Amino acid sequence: MVKYISMILCVFLLSCSQQEEPQPIQEKESLPALHIQPEVYHLGDIKEGEAAIATFLIRNNNKQAIELVDIQASCGCTAAEPDSYLIEPNGFTQLKVAVDTTAKQKGIKKSIFITDSLGNKATAMLTFNVISNPHLKMGAVKGIFDGECASCHYKPLIGVIKPEKLYDVGCAMCHGEAATGAYAPSLRHRNIKMLKTIITQGVGKPQMPGFGLAHGGPLSTQQIHTLAHWLSNLPEKP
Numbered sequence: 001m002v003k004y005i006s007m008i009l010c011v012f013l014l015s016c017s018q019q020e021e022p023q024p025i026q027e028k029e030s031l032p033a034l035h036i037q038p039e040v041y042h043l044g045d046i047k048e049g050e051a052a053i054a055t056f057l058i059r060n061n062n063k064q065a066i067e068l069v070d071i072q073a074s075c076g077c078t079a080a081e082p083d084s085y086l087i088e089p090n091g092f093t094q095l096k097v098a099v100d101t102t103a104k105q106k107g108i109k110k111s112i113f114i115t116d117s118l119g120n121k122a123t124a125m126l127t128f129n130v131i132s133n134p135h136l137k138m139g140a141v142k143g144i145f146d147g148e149c150a151s152c153h154y155k156p157l158i159g160v161i162k163p164e165k166l167y168d169v170g171c172a173m174c175h176g177e178a179a180t181g182a183y184a185p186s187l188r189h190r191n192i193k194m195l196k197t198i199i200t201q202g203v204g205k206p207q208m209p210g211f212g213l214a215h216g217g218p219l220s221t222q223q224i225h226t227l228a229h230w231l232s233n234l235p236e237k238p
C-alpha cells in the first residue's frame with residue numbers, strides 16, 4: 001500500500017517537476033538543414049485565368065554551400081523558379097511559384113518539393129481559391145452592355161445622379177480611379193463637348209460603346225451632361 005502511494009506521489013512529483021522545468025531554448029542546430037518559408041502560403045482568392053504567384057524563401061542552414069538539384073511541384077501547371085540555384089551557408093534565395101488558374105476550383109493545394117546537393121529535402125504548400133472571372137469569356141466583339149456584362153457595366157449606372165458616383169460605378173474600372181487613365185485614356189480636364197459626344201455615342205469599339213439611352217446605353221442626357229461637366233472641371237493632376 002505504502003509502495004503504491006509513493007508510486008503515485010512519485011508520478012505526481014515527476015509530472016510537476018517536468019512542468020516546472022524551463023523549456024529548452026530552440027538552438028540553431030534544431031533548424032532543418034534545408035528550409036522553405038513559409039511552410040504554408042495562403043494566397044486567398046484568385047480570379048480564374050490570372051496567375052497565382054507566391055514568393056517563398058529557401059534557407060540553407062548548413063555550414064557549407066549547397067546547390068538546389070531538384071525542384072518539383074505537385075502538378076505540371078506550376079512553375080517554380082529560384083533566383084539562384086546556389087545558396088551560401090546560412091544564406092537564402094527566393095523561390096517564385098506561379099500557378100495557372102484556368103478552370104480550377106476552390107480549395108486548391110499545391111505542394112513544392114526541393115532537394116539540395118547534400119540530399120536534404122524540404123516541402124512547402126501553396127493554397128488558394130479560384131473565383132469566377134467574367135472577363136475570361138470576354139470575346140473580342142462582345143460589348144460591355146451585353147448579356148452578363150451588363151450586371152456590372154450597365155445596371156449600376158441606371159438612375160445614379162451624382163457625377164462622382166456615376167464615374168465610380170461606370171468608368172473608373174477602365175479609366176482609372178482618379179480618371180488619370182488605366183486601361184483607357186485619362187479623362188481629367190478634357191473638353192466638355194468632346195466628353196459629351198463620346199460618352200453619348202462611344203468610339204465605335206465594344207469596350208467604349210455609346211452610354212446614351214439612344215445608343216443603347218444606360219445614361220440619360222442629363223446624367224451625361226452632369227458627368228461631362230464634372231470631368232471637364234477636374235484639375236489636370238489629382
Ligand code: HEC
Binds near residue numbers: 139
Ligand atoms: C462582376 C462584375 C463584372 C462583370 C460581370 C464584367 N465586368 Fe468588366 N470589369 C469589371 C471590373 C471590376 C473591372 C476593372 C478591372 C478588374 O477588376 O478586373 C472591369 C474591367 C473591364 C474591362 C477593362 C479591361 C480590364 O481587364 O481591366 C473591359 C474591357 C471589360 N471589363 C469588359 C467586360 C465584358 C465584355 C464583360 C462581359 C463578358 C464584363 N466586362 C463583365 C467588372 C465586371
Ligand code: HEC
Binds near residue numbers: 173211
Ligand atoms: C470597359 C472599359 C470602359 C468603360 C467602362 C468606359 N470606357 Fe471610356 N473608353 C474606353 C476605351 C478603351 C477608350 C479608348 C478607345 C479608343 O480610343 O480606341 C475609351 C475612350 C473614352 C473617351 C475618349 C477619350 C479620348 O481621349 O479619346 C471618353 C471621353 C470616355 N471613354 C469616357 C468614358 C466615361 C465617361 C465612362 C463612364 C461613363 C467610360 N468612358 C467608361 C473604355 C471604357
